[in-house]
Amino acid sequence: MKKKYSKQTKLIQSDFNRSNFNETSEALFLTSGFIYRSAEEAEQCFLEKKKKFMYSRFSNPTIETFEKKMAELEGAESCLATSTGMSAVFSIFMSQLKSGDRLVSSKALFGSCHYIITKILPNFGINVVMVDGHDNDKWKEALKVKTKLVFFETPSNPCLDLVDIKSVSNMAHKVGAKVIVDNVFATPINQKPLELGADIIMYSATKHIDGQGRVLGGAILGKKKLCEEIIKPFIRNTGPSISPFNAWLLSKSLDTLELRINQQNINTKKVVNFLEAQNSIESLIYPWSKNFSQIRLAKKQMNNGGSIISFRLKKKNNLSEKKTAFDFINKLKIIKISNNLGDCKSLVTHPYTTTHQKLEKNEKRSLRITQNLIRLSIGLESSEDLIDDIKQAL
Numbered sequence: 001m002k003k004k005y006s007k008q009t010k011l012i013q014s015d016f017n018r019s020n021f022n023e024t025s026e027a028l029f030l031t032s033g034f035i036y037r038s039a040e041e042a043e044q045c046f047l048e049k050k051k052k053f054m055y056s057r058f059s060n061p062t063i064e065t066f067e068k069k070m071a072e073l074e075g076a077e078s079c080l081a082t083s084t085g086m087s088a089v090f091s092i093f094m095s096q097l098k099s100g101d102r103l104v105s106s107k108a109l110f111g112s113c114h115y116i117i118t119k120i121l122p123n124f125g126i127n128v129v130m131v132d133g134h135d136n137d138k139w140k141e142a143l144k145v146k147t148k149l150v151f152f153e154t155p156s157n158p159c160l161d162l163v164d165i166k167s168v169s170n171m172a173h174k175v176g177a178k179v180i181v182d183n184v185f186a187t188p189i190n191q192k193p194l195e196l197g198a199d200i201i202m203y204s205a206t207k208h209i210d211g212q213g214r215v216l217g218g219a220i221l222g223k224k225k226l227c228e229e230i231i232k233p234f235i236r237n238t239g240p241s242i243s244p245f246n247a248w249l250l251s252k253s254l255d256t257l258e259l260r261i262n263q264q265n266i267n268t269k270k271v272v273n274f275l276e277a278q279n280s281i282e283s284l285i286y287p288w289s290k291n292f293s294q295i296r297l298a299k300k301q302m303n304n305g306g307s308i309i310s311f312r313l314k315k316k317n318n319l320s321e322k323k324t325a326f327d328f329i330n331k332l333k334i335i336k337i338s339n340n341l342g343d344c345k346s347l348v349t350h351p352y353t354t355t356h357q358k359l360e361k362n363e364k365r366s367l368r369i370t371q372n373l374i375r376l377s378i379g380l381e382s383s384e385d386l387i388d389d390i391k392q393a394l
C-alpha cells in the first residue's frame, strides 16, 4: 500500500497474503505442511535456492500475515512470531549468546524472565549482571566492559519501574551490546522503543495484542539482518513456532488494537484518579500519575501511562498485609482474579503470591514487591462500574 496512508489504514487495508479467492478477511492456512510439485522442487527448497512455504515450523502464510502487520505497526524491518512471549525471550537470548558472553539486565522483570536470566543462562556459561534499571548510573557502571546483550522491561512487571531507553541504548551500543526491550506493559501504541534506539523489541502477544484473553503468542521485532539471519534459524530449528490459528486470531486483533488501547488508557486514568483520592491506599504507582517518581521520563518516552496500575493497601488493623490484600481481591465482583493482563476484561493480581512468588524473599523486598501490593489491569468495561466495584471492595 502507498506510503501516504496512515499506519492504521495500512494495517487494516493492506493486501497481506490475500489468496486467489480474494477473501476480505485474512485467510487461515491451518496446515502443517505444503506440497512440492516435484522431488526436484523439494530439493531446491531445502538447498534454499527456491523460496516457497514448506512447513509451518519454518513459515506459513497466516503467520507471515501476522508478522507483516506487526512490522507495519512498529515500523520495524522484520517481525518473527513465536508461540508465547517467553519463547520469544528465550529465542532472542539463545540465538545470540554463547558461553563466556555477558548479558546485563534490569532487576525488575517478569518472574519467568528473571528465572531464565538467573537460573538458566548461567548454566550455559553466560555471565549475567543485574542492575537497578531505573538508575542510569548503575547502567553506566555495568556497561563499562564489552557486553553482548542488554535486556529490560519498561514499565516493569509489577512495580512499573522505567528504564531510560535512549540513554541505556547509547551506553550499550558503545560497548557493542544489542538492546532488547520487553515492551509488553507499554504496548505498541504507548511506546516505540525502536525509535528510541533499541535493537529488538519483544511482546507477549497473549496480552494487549490479543486483548481478549484467548490465545498465547509472542513477537520479536527488529532489523532484518538480525531477525532473519540470527534469530529465525534458531526458531526454525528449535520449534517455538506459533500455531497458524493463533497467528490468524492475533492478526485480526491488531485491527482494533489502537482503538482498544486508547479506551483502556482513558479508563485507567479514571481509576487512577479515584484510587489516588482514597485513604485506604498507602501508595499508588502509575507512570503518568503526577506523583510517579519517574514522571519526567514517563512523559518523555511514553505516549500514555497505559492500562496497568499497581498500588499498596494500608494494612487493616485486624489483618496482616497479605490478608488485607486478599480481602480486597476476594471482594471484587466485576474485576476477575488472574495472573494475565492486557485483556478487555479487567483483572487483578497479587504478585507476591503468584507471578513473582518464586523470587527469593530478599529479591522481592529489593524490587518492592510487598504483600500488600495489588496489580490491576484495566479493561474495556464502563469505568464507572469498575470504580464502584473497587469502592465496595475497599
Ligand SMILES: Cc1ncc(COP(=O)(O)O)c(C=O)c1O
Pocket: 084, 085, 086, 087, 110, 112, 113, 153, 157, 182, 184, 185, 203, 204, 205, 206, 207, 216, 217, 218, 340
Ligand atoms: C512483561 C512480560 N513479559 C513476558 C511475559 C511472557 O509472556 P507469555 O505468557 O506469553 O509467555 C509476560 C507474561 O505475563 C509479561 O508480563
